[in-house]
Amino acid sequence: MPRLSNSTGIAALPVVLITGGIIMEIVIALAVVAALGSSNSLSLRAGNDALMVARGGANDAMIKVLRNKDFSSGGYAVTMDSKTATVTVTRDQPAVGQTTIVSTATIIGRQKTIKLIVDIDPTSGQVGIVSLGEI
Numbered sequence: 001m002p003r004l005s006n007s008t009g010i011a012a013l014p015v016v017l018i019t020g021g022i023i024m025e026i027v028i029a030l031a032v033v034a035a036l037g038s039s040n041s042l043s044l045r046a047g048n049d050a051l052m053v054a055r056g057g058a059n060d061a062m063i064k065v066l067r068n069k070d071f072s073s074g075g076y077a078v079t080m081d082s083k084t085a086t087v088t089v090t091r092d093q094p095a096v097g098q099t100t101i102v103s104t105a106t107i108i109g110r111q112k113t114i115k116l117i118v119d120i121d122p123t124s125g126q127v128g129i130v131s132l133g134e135i
Contacts, residue, residue, distance in 0.1 A: 046108040049083065051134065054114040057085030057103030058132075065089065065099055065118060069125045072099075083107060097122060098130060 057078040064071045073089045085105040093100040094117065101116040113135040119128045 042108070043110065046110040047112065050105045050107040050110045050112040051114075053078075053080055053083045053085045053105035053107065054103045054112045054134075056080050057087040057105065058101050058114040058116045060085075061087045061089050061101040061103065062116065062118070062127075065101070065120070066127055069120050069122075069127070078103075102135075 060078045061071075061073075064073075070091070071089060072091045073087070075086055075088045078085045078087055083105065085103050087101065087103045090100045090102075092098065097120055099118050099120060101118070102113060103116075104111065104113045106112075114132070115135050116132045117130040119130050120126070121128075
């Protein structure tokens with residue numbers, strides 16, 4: 001049997017260390033990508049939830065205006081599923097006979113605002129939507 005030299009084990013050591021280092025870099029990169037993906041998903045969900053709560057607040061104010069054409073409020077809170085929208089209703093804005101509804105919700109640092117302008121006929125009380133959009 002041929003005799004092996006004492007240096008054959010030493011040559012394998014750098015190969016094992018380099019291979020282990022490359023594997024560790026790949027694992028760390030995958031962990032970072034997974035964490036960023038999770039963070040973006042949470043942020044997107046918070047934004048969507050805030051938008052839905054703000055829309056709910058605007059709908060609540062619209063119902064109040066439909067029931068009472070003279071309804072106005074400097075600000076009130078609408079709570080839905082432990083989430084809150086702050087709603088303001090301003091009469092004769094931006095023009096006489098129009099009412100502006102602004103509903104804002106903030107969830108996990110994501111703020112969404114809905115602005116709704118309705119036209120109210122003074123004699124019949126009929127309400128029509130002039131504009132609706134996210135600010």
